[in-house]
Amino acid sequence: MEKNHQRFSIFDLVPISICVIRSDFSVIFWNKTMEEWTGMPAKEMLGKNITMTCPGLDRPICINRLNSLFDDGIPVIFSSRLHKDIFPVKLPNGEPRIHKTTVSAITIEPDKRFGALFSVEDVTGLSRTMNDLLESRNFLKEIFNSIQDGISVTDLNHTIRFVNPVVEQKYAGGGPVTGRKSHECYFGASEPLKNSPSLRCIESRETESAILPAPPGCDAKWIELFAYPIKSPESGQVTGVIEYIRDVTVRRQIEEELFRAKMAAEVATRAKSEFLANMSHEIRTPLNAVIGAAEILSGTSMTKEQRQIVDMLSVNSEYLLNIVNDIIDISKIEAGKIDLENIEFNLKNLVEKVCNIFEVNARKKGLTLNRRIDPDLPLAVKGDPSRIRQVLINLVSNAVKFTTQGHISVSCGYEKDNKDNILFSVSDTGIGISGFKQEIIFKSFTQADTSTTRQFGGTGLGLAICRRLVELMGGRISVTSQLNKGSTFYFTTRFEHVQASKTASAPPSCKEGENQAAPNVTFKFTKPARILLVEDYKYTRLIVLHFLMDTPFELDMAENGAQAVEKFTDKKYDLILMDLQMPVMDGYSATREIRKIEKSKGLPSTRIIALSAFALSEDRQKSIDAGCNDHLNKPVTKEALFEMLAQYLPAEKVISRPAGI
Amino acid sequence: MHISKENLDDISELVNIGMGKGAAMLNSLLESHITLNAPVITLVREADLKRALNKYLNQELFAAQMSFYGDFNGDAQLIFSHECAGKLVHALLGVGVETRLDDMDSLRAETLNEVGNIVINSIIGTISNELNLSMKFSIPCCMQGNFENIVGGDIAGTHEGVLHACVHFVVAELKIEGDIIMFLGIDSLRKLVEAIERYRKNL
Numbered sequence: 001m002e003k004n005h006q007r008f009s010i011f012d013l014v015p016i017s018i019c020v021i022r023s024d025f026s027v028i029f030w031n032k033t034m035e036e037w038t039g040m041p042a043k044e045m046l047g048k049n050i051t052m053t054c055p056g057l058d059r060p061i062c063i064n065r066l067n068s069l070f071d072d073g074i075p076v077i078f079s080s081r082l083h084k085d086i087f088p089v090k091l092p093n094g095e096p097r098i099h100k101t102t103v104s105a106i107t108i109e110p111d112k113r114f115g116a117l118f119s120v121e122d123v124t125g126l127s128r129t130m131n132d133l134l135e136s137r138n139f140l141k142e143i144f145n146s147i148q149d150g151i152s153v154t155d156l157n158h159t160i161r162f163v164n165p166v167v168e169q170k171y172a173g174g175g176p177v178t179g180r181k182s183h184e185c186y187f188g189a190s191e192p193l194k195n196s197p198s199l200r201c202i203e204s205r206e207t208e209s210a211i212l213p214a215p216p217g218c219d220a221k222w223i224e225l226f227a228y229p230i231k232s233p234e235s236g237q238v239t240g241v242i243e244y245i246r247d248v249t250v251r252r253q254i255e256e257e258l259f260r261a262k263m264a265a266e267v268a269t270r271a272k273s274e275f276l277a278n279m280s281h282e283i284r285t286p287l288n289a290v291i292g293a294a295e296i297l298s299g300t301s302m303t304k305e306q307r308q309i310v311d312m313l314s315v316n317s318e319y320l321l322n323i324v325n326d327i328i329d330i331s332k333i334e335a336g337k338i339d340l341e342n343i344e345f346n347l348k349n350l351v352e353k354v355c356n357i358f359e360v361n362a363r364k365k366g367l368t369l370n371r372r373i374d375p376d377l378p379l380a381v382k383g384d385p386s387r388i389r390q391v392l393i394n395l396v397s398n399a400v401k402f403t404t405q406g407h408i409s410v411s412c413g414y415e416k417d418n419k420d421n422i423l424f425s426v427s428d429t430g431i432g433i434s435g436f437k438q439e440i441i442f443k444s445f446t447q448a449d450t451s452t453t454r455q456f457g458g459t460g461l462g463l464a465i466c467r468r469l470v471e472l473m474g475g476r477i478s479v480t481s482q483l484n485k486g487s488t489f490y491f492t493t494r495f496e497h498v499q500a501s502k503t504a505s506a507p508p509s510c511k512e513g514e515n516q517a518a519p520n521v522t523f524k525f526t527k528p529a530r531i532l533l534v535e536d537y538k539y540t541r542l543i544v545l546h547f548l549m550d551t552p553f554e555l556d557m558a559e560n561g562a563q564a565v566e567k568f569t570d571k572k573y574d575l576i577l578m579d580l581q582m583p584v585m586d587g588y589s590a591t592r593e594i595r596k597i598e599k600s601k602g603l604p605s606t607r608i609i610a611l612s613a614f615a616l617s618e619d620r621q622k623s624i625d626a627g628c629n630d631h632l633n634k635p636v637t638k639e640a641l642f643e644m645l646a647q648y649l650p651a652e653k654v655i656s657r658p659a660g661i
Numbered sequence: 662m663h664i665s666k667e668n669l670d671d672i673s674e675l676v677n678i679g680m681g682k683g684a685a686m687l688n689s690l691l692e693s694h695i696t697l698n699a700p701v702i703t704l705v706r707e708a709d710l711k712r713a714l715n716k717y718l719n720q721e722l723f724a725a726q727m728s729f730y731g732d733f734n735g736d737a738q739l740i741f742s743h744e745c746a747g748k749l750v751h752a753l754l755g756v757g758v759e760t761r762l763d764d765m766d767s768l769r770a771e772t773l774n775e776v777g778n779i780v781i782n783s784i785i786g787t788i789s790n791e792l793n794l795s796m797k798f799s800i801p802c803c804m805q806g807n808f809e810n811i812v813g814g815d816i817a818g819t820h821e822g823v824l825h826a827c828v829h830f831v832v833a834e835l836k837i838e839g840d841i842i843m844f845l846g847i848d849s850l851r852k853l854v855e856a857i858e859r860y861r862k863n864l
Binding site for chain 2: 059060061064065068071072073074075076077078079102104105
């Protein structure tokens with residue numbers, strides 16, 4: 001047995017497998033690491049032909065290369081990856097390893113030829129790291145390739161360094177883009193697009209984005225471009241930009257469609273509101289006739305049973321009228337067709353009158369109705385009395401409606417913190433409103449609990465109208481309530497104050513819409529007068545005729561404006577009741593025509609009272625502008641008609657307690 | 662320094678013998694038929710190398726490099742363009758063409774290292790054997806980079822002349838081109854010329 005060559009024993013200390021062979025392939029040194037890796041002890045290897053024990057080394061290529069090394073002394077490398085089995089690269093325990101073998105020439109005395117020194121490095125760890133890196137790189141690449149948005153990485157000069165396949169296929173016409181300038185490549189521009197996200201993000205060091213028209217020639221029409229700055233981990237300097245390109249063509253189309261749909265819906269809502277307003281108006285005309293007819297009937301002598309039926313008729317038709325009025329109001333508000341008046345009126349009177357209206361009803365239900373009006377309030381203010389009244393009536397009627405025992409308080413005074421505002425409150429001891437429902441009752445078409453509709457009635461529009469009206473008047477409406485204990489509604493408005501001296505001459509504030517007029521005042525007309533009623537609707541004519549039957553007035557009729565003008569030129573009238581909407585010639589034109597005739601003939605001005613189902617101020621204003629003296633809302637009740645006529649014709653006030661209420 | 666046409670012809674002859682030996686080794690290693698030839702050998706001044714190799718400017722290159730010293734000293738490089746290196750690896754190892762070149766850096770480095778080792782060994786070995794020169798060699802290494810990194814790297818600027826041979830690898834009907842360059846100092850060049858002249862006399 002040969003001894004390990006002493007001069008190589010230092011190699012026993014290195015963690016590299018080393019062996020030395022002579023040119024006859026006999027092993028003269030076999031170090032400790034080699035023993036470990038191959039499982040073959042040195043004493044067995046020394047003197048043996050290496051090709052006998054190391055499979056693969058006996059292949060001609062290896063023999064040739066080793067021979068040239070023995071002759072020329074030129075080192076040789078063997079890669080286990082290329083040669084695979086150049087060395088048994090399985091540890092004795094079966095663990096596979098990757099080795100790299102370098103063979104250097106070494107002189108071995110007294111041989112003439114070189115010997116060979118094999119050094120085998122274990123590169124398994126390195127190789128694994130490489131494989132791991134490769135794997136994670138492939139994984140990242142898979143992700144990049146699977147993303148359906150474009151990703152493009154550029155340096156600070158906008159030169160493209162990397163793109164995913166989507167960019168090449170979708171945005172760059174399929175051509176290779178790496179190395180080209182991004183603006184040139186996508187947009188055919190010689191300079192970067194001004195204010196582009198990429199430029200901005202280099203400046204701001206933040207992610208920037210924009211929606212841009214897509215590059216010409218690609219399927220997309222719009223893209224969203226995000227630019228992320230790449231920051232150096234050491235210095236934090238921006239070293240490049242990641243551009244993320246998303247096709248938002250479909251999204252934009254949808255957005256545009258949604259926008260169009262929204263516009264269409266808004267137009268439809270306005271059209272719906274207008275339709276409702278018009279339809280309600282159409283309903284009101286015949287309804288007025290029903291109400292009038294019931295009123296006329298109730299003035300005649302009837303059996304108890306007949307009277308019950310007539311009562312039913314008038315209660316239900318008025319109820320229906322209220323619903324229709326609500327619909328008209330909300331529709332007008334929603335259609336943006338409401339204008340406010342700004343006239344002087346007596347605020348205290350207004351509150352009193354509203355309370356008077358409900359006094360009787362409250363008493364009938366066993367409720368007390370308290371009113372508390374701050375004596376410091378000015379007598380006269382400037383604003384829209386009919387709207388204030390409408391809101392108050394709504395709140396008080398709700399209070400009465402939803403309260404079965406206890407009391408209702410109506411108060412009116414300055415707001416505590418803001419003396420410019422007047423605060424109205426209506427509180428009751430009724431059913432109350434639960435917390436979350438307090439939020440929604442001011443919205444259109446909402447009642448706190450739809451089940452209450454059946455018990456208490458109503459369209460659910462009242463409070464929505466109140467809110468809109470109060471807001472239109474620059475105020476706020478709110479509610480505090482406890483279930484089963486009661487509710488308090490508050491609203492504020494801002495009025496212009498008017499000097500007290502003017503108050504006396506302030507016009508009476510309750511002309512319009514007063515179908516629930518105070519019951520205890522009637523008028524008796526003392527002198528004959530000639531009245532012309534201009535009205536196209538036969539039944540309204542009939543009703544007015546009935547109302548005036550017991551008066552000393554002589555009533556003449558015209559079916560439209562043209563007839564009215566004709567009659568006016570023939571006869572002299574003390575007063576004209578003028579409907580506004582009529583075929584042939586409407587009330588506005590007829591009024592203007594009459595005023596023209598008066599002027600040309602030097603006649604004294606005839607009183608003209610407009611009759612209209614349009615309960616809104618712009619209609620009133622329109623009729624006043626046309627030359628009317630006053631305005632009476634339909635449905636025309638006997639009380640309202642008489643009160644109006646009493647202003648312009650000689651009359652006596654009769655205080656009485658009418659039966660039936 | 663000038664090398665006569667006869668001397669250059671002799672060097673060409675030796676290089677081609679070495680090529681033949683290298684090709685035989687590659688054939689047995691890779692079990693595929695490879696022919697190797699280097700038809701023309703020129704001597705260029707180092708300063709003119711860039712012009713001679715201008716096809717390699719502005720691209721990524723791979724090179725196997727070995728240094729030798731003894732009776733004459735110098736460095737030898739086998740250079741491939743990125744593309745040819747990829748083709749060579751495909752041709753030799755049968756790696757699917759669909760494999761992206763980037764994924765193969767380590768495999769390619771290993772392959773070129775060994776191919777370079779075999780080819781350079783064969784040529785220098787043949788020259789030193791035939792001319793009876795005594796030389797030692799470094800272990801080959803593989804380099805990757807642009808022209809300046811590789812050709813103009815730490816070996817540049819100290820040599821009198823560069824022997825340049827364009828090498829054609831023909832593997833499985835593919836023609837793959839590489840270049841062998843051998844940097845030699847003035848002493849080495851003179852010794853080489855002397856050795857060549859001695860060699861011709863002995864023929």
